[in-house]
Every structure is written in C-alpha cells, then in structure tokens.
Amino acid sequence: MLRRALLGIAASERIRELVIATPATRAVVDRYVAGDSIGDAVRVARSLRTAGLLVSLDYLGEDTTDVARAAATVDQYVQLLGKLAAEGLTEGGAVEVSVKPTAVGLLLGPDGERVATDHIGQIAVAARDAGTTVTLDAEDHRTTDAALRIASALRPEFPFIGSVVQASLRRTESDARELAAPGVRVRLCKGAYAEPVSEAFTTRHDVDKSYARCLRILMSGPGYPMIATHDPRLIAITQSLALNRSPDTVEYQMLYGIRPEEQRRLAAAGARVRVYVPYGSDWYAYLVRRLAERPANLTFFLRSLGSMS
Numbered sequence: 001m002l003r004r005a006l007l008g009i010a011a012s013e014r015i016r017e018l019v020i021a022t023p024a025t026r027a028v029v030d031r032y033v034a035g036d037s038i039g040d041a042v043r044v045a046r047s048l049r050t051a052g053l054l055v056s057l058d059y060l061g062e063d064t065t066d067v068a069r070a071a072a073t074v075d076q077y078v079q080l081l082g083k084l085a086a087e088g089l090t091e092g093g094a095v096e097v098s099v100k101p102t103a104v105g106l107l108l109g110p111d112g113e114r115v116a117t118d119h120i121g122q123i124a125v126a127a128r129d130a131g132t133t134v135t136l137d138a139e140d141h142r143t144t145d146a147a148l149r150i151a152s153a154l155r156p157e158f159p160f161i162g163s164v165v166q167a168s169l170r171r172t173e174s175d176a177r178e179l180a181a182p183g184v185r186v187r188l189c190k191g192a193y194a195e196p197v198s199e200a201f202t203t204r205h206d207v208d209k210s211y212a213r214c215l216r217i218l219m220s221g222p223g224y225p226m227i228a229t230h231d232p233r234l235i236a237i238t239q240s241l242a243l244n245r246s247p248d249t250v251e252y253q254m255l256y257g258i259r260p261e262e263q264r265r266l267a268a269a270g271a272r273v274r275v276y277v278p279y280g281s282d283w284y285a286y287l288v289r290r291l292a293e294r295p296a297n298l299t300f301f302l303r304s305l306g307s308m309s
Ligand SMILES: Cc1cc2nc3c(=O)[nH]c(=O)nc-3n(C[C@H](O)[C@H](O)[C@H](O)COP(=O)(O)OP(=O)(O)OC[C@H]3O[C@@H](n4cnc5c(N)ncnc54)[C@H](O)[C@@H]3O)c2cc1C
Pocket: 136, 137, 138, 139, 164, 166, 189, 190, 191, 192, 193, 228, 229, 230, 231, 232, 253, 254, 255, 258, 259, 275, 276, 289, 290, 291, 293, 294, 297
C-alpha cells in the first residue's frame, strides 16, 4: 500500500522538482546509478567484471513521447555497445544491455509498436556485432503484451533477445509457461510498478508465492532463466532448483548498489551473477521505484526533503 501511494505521489511535477533540487538526493542517486555518461557506465562495468560479475547496462529514460528522443536513445545504445566491444567487455555476453520499450518509441501513438520494434532491431544489430545480448525490460502492465510481441517478432533474427516477466502480475504464470522454450532468455522479477488490483497481486505474500511458482516453471524448462531478486528466500529456492541444471544455464541478477556482498558471494560460489547497472541523467523514475520498495531508504529521504521546506 505504502509503495503504491509513494509511486502515485512521485508522479507529481512539484514533488519531482523538489526531489531533484534536494542536495541529499545526489548521494542516493550515486548509490543506484553508475553516473551520467557512457564513460561512467563503462568504468563501472569494467570494475564489476574485474570482480567476476556479469553486467546489464540500462540507459535511463522511459515513457518517451518524442520521436527524436527515442532515436537519440537508440544512438546512445549503439555507441555504448561499440565502446564496450572495443574494450573487450562484451565477449561471451559478459556485458549486455537492457532496453525499455517505452524509451525507444512504444508510446509514440498508433505507430509506436512498429517504431519501437525497428529501434530495438537496430540495437540488436549493434549487440550482435559486439557479440552480446539485449534484454527488454518490463514496464507497467499496459505495455506487457507489446513488449512480449516485440521480443517474439525479433527473436527469429536475434535469438538472444531476452524478455522480462513480473511475478506481481496475475498473467505472468501463463507468460512464463509460454516463454520457457529452448534457449529463450527470461528474466523473472517481482515487478516495480503500481498496478491495478484487476491485474496484479496486492500483498507481498501473494507476489512472493507467484514468484516461486514462476521460478519453478522457468527453472524446470529448457530456456535460460535469469532470476532477478535480492530476496534471500527466493535466492535459496533458486539455489536448490539450480542443482538440477548445469550452472551455465541460469543466472542470478541484482541491481547495482543493492546487496553487493551477496552478489560477490554467489559469484565466488561459482554462480553466474549479473548486475543491472543504470546510467544517464534521467534517473528520477528509477530512483523513485528504488525508494518505494525500501521503507528505510524512504524515511531517510523524506527527512532530507523536510529539512528543505
Ligand atoms: C536485475 C534486475 C532487473 C529488474 N528489472 C525489472 C524490470 O524490467 N521491470 C520491473 O518491473 N522490475 C524490475 N526489477 C525490479 C524488481 O521488480 C523489484 O522491484 C526489485 O528487485 C525489488 O524486489 P526484490 O525481488 O529484490 O524483493 P524485495 O522483497 O523488494 O527485497 C528483498 C530484499 O532486498 C533488499 N532490497 C530490495 N530493494 C532494495 C532497495 N531498493 N534498496 C536496498 N535494499 C533493497 C532488501 O534487503 C530487501 O529485504 C528488476 C530487479 C532486478 C534485480
């Protein structure tokens, strides 16, 4: 409930301005975001690789309604992939990219899905040239069908395109069954968006139960599950299910700045662990989602805002 309320309040333009203007914000942003530039993204990716971790880089920005901005985002990804390849970081898919369909045009009116498909296709060409993969992030439930359609339209040419499913959505168990196909890369997360009750489970307990059901489906299938969670109980279930698979057919995924010791512990134990690293200056929506899922972060933050007024 608190999370939903917070995500709602954060949509206000006034709150947005206040948060961006608060000096304490930068320290919180720095915990979760690599920096503003491609150079920052490459530097953080290199240091995570040195620590034995895999990486997925996300150029921040979403809900674009401007075609030039969507095209600029594509250019950014193409440049990023070129730099990563030049540094040898993309070898074997070690550093890949995550892309939000709404950042590359999905919301550009009736033509949006076609534009986003073309744009993601261009990013996929650059990823293929670099020898790495692309994963399409999941956004709110109104974009789920289109995101899954885009991935399946592109998969015949780019089999490495990954999809993301959110355990919070009621539909996801059925999506997970469809996606559990040979070689298909599927990230399972809890879901970070405020969704209507008609579409989503409302309690943490129900979301966790849904996660465990989807986890079993993906882990017993012939695909490539990417288990994205920091939740110790779900990680433990994954570890026991992983005993039935070869360790190179599954990966754990966590966010940059969250449980870094656990990321290293799992990697040191021989698991494939990928860290999702956002970069760019359009960090507001991402930051709000991170604050909303952690009351302790929120309290600290509200105190800083209070001291401004
Ligand atoms: C690699 C990756 C990719 C993701 N991609 C998507 C996506 O495409 N679409 C989408 O909707 N969501 C995505 N998410 C976010 C996800 O849906 C959840 O909102 C987020 O991961 C928190 O859920 P949790 O599974 O970690 O469990 P929770 O129950 O929220 O957290 C479990 C524990 O993790 C720690 N933790 C969790 N969040 C924080 C935080 N913000 N700060 C500090 N500690 C924290 C705490 O110790 C907490 O007790 C992604 C998450 C990951 C890890």
